[in-house]
Amino acid sequence: MADGERPEARAPLALGDYVRIKHSAGLVGRIVELRGGLGPDGALVYRVLVDRKPVPSHVEVLGDQLEVAAAPKPNPRRNVRPGA
16 A cells, blocks of 8 residues: 555445444444445444434444444333233
């Protein structure tokens, strides 16, 4: 690599991956868009959908602030009456 060239940026995370946002009290979301090298020095920026109550929200985060997380378990239905 010649002087002044940056290493080619690659996406270690893919669309649909579940990620935990570091330093955010454990927020977990799903990557819905790769925004590209828009961060400082060409850092990758991701759009993450975080399922928050009352409405989900989108957050744009640098790739180095994300870590892969397990997919959340579906919530079982509560207070279901038999035969309903």
